[in-house]
Amino acid sequence: MIICLQMIGTDEERTKFEQIYERYFGLMFHIAYQILGHYQDSEDAVHQAFVSIAENIIKAPDPARAKGYVSIIVERKAIDMLRKRKRHTVTTLDDDLPGVEVKYDGDDFLMTCIFELTPLQRQVIWLKYHYGYDLHEIAKMLDISLPWAIQVDQRAKKKLKKLYEEGDEQV
């Protein structure tokens, strides 16, 4: 017989979870609704996002800086739901269903390039470079396989480099 013991939980994570819910439910619902356009489906996407947040609650950012994080997670969940709804179950590394469309009209060309990535590519890039998660953690948060996350990351960086260099040449 083998027995494994470790520490016991505190209430800290619960408070964090509740704070995230209270602060960002409205924003998350809005993101899901923009993608899905349906009240019930949007609530389902928000629920799925919170399932992911609960599963990763220890690694989730503090509520005060979780706005971007929850936006990423719920956008992913809404796109996943959209894919199921459209029975579009297969996706490729360079293709993704549309997420929230944001137009950037500033003068930082690298930012323009980032907004040209597919939703999944920019989600991986944001979680990796802004929040500092490794690809194993990102795969878990976005509910994709690790090999897939690795490929998306590589493809995103390659695409960014290409877009950026092309932009340089045009200048």
Add this chain to the structure above:
Amino acid sequence: MSTDEHLREAVSRSLDIFVERIEAGMDQEEHYVPSEKLEQKIRKLSRRTKRPRLHRVMHRAASFLLAAAVAGAVWLSVDVQARAAFFGWIRDRYEAYVVYRNAGGDAGTSVQPEYELGWVPNGYSMGRSFGDGGYTYIVYENAEKEYLTFSYLYASDGDTSLFYGGEMEVRKTAVGDRTAELLLPDSSENSPAIIWTGDDDTLFYISGYLSEDELVKAAEHIKEK
């Protein structure tokens, strides 16, 4: 391409802009009210997040069953320096785990006593308990949902191992006239624990966010049911 630092800055700013633009598109007058069904689901999830560590413990126990099956006795040769006899038990280090392995003693009694804590800090009461043959695990909790666990393991046929995870300091202490060990984790994510053996070589273990004195006091007040 530009520098890595430029990339990181751009990534962070792009996420800020992404969220800002979404918020700008939200109708300030419109308030999204979650349905009761969603609220119920969220409350359920919230309760789940109260005990993430216990879930992981069980998961990790399964992982170690597999690890032990694969590694067999090999791990017992790991870090021999750290090995120490602990009455009828041997304490080893395996990676980041302290392992107590029964050295072959046998309680020799047909009826094994059952135990509980005779003293717990104010506010704690007995909650769930479970056991599996020679092993019993009892959880005490307080109103703030802080947990205190008490477990014991009968000495058996030399095929019993108990793992305690995480980097920690192991310090000698005493429970009554018996030598005990305090497991003091490096990280506040893990709770301190005390471990000692009884007269019949039963291995006792208490873990919780308590002071050393409280752990020793709880240990000195275990009683047979």
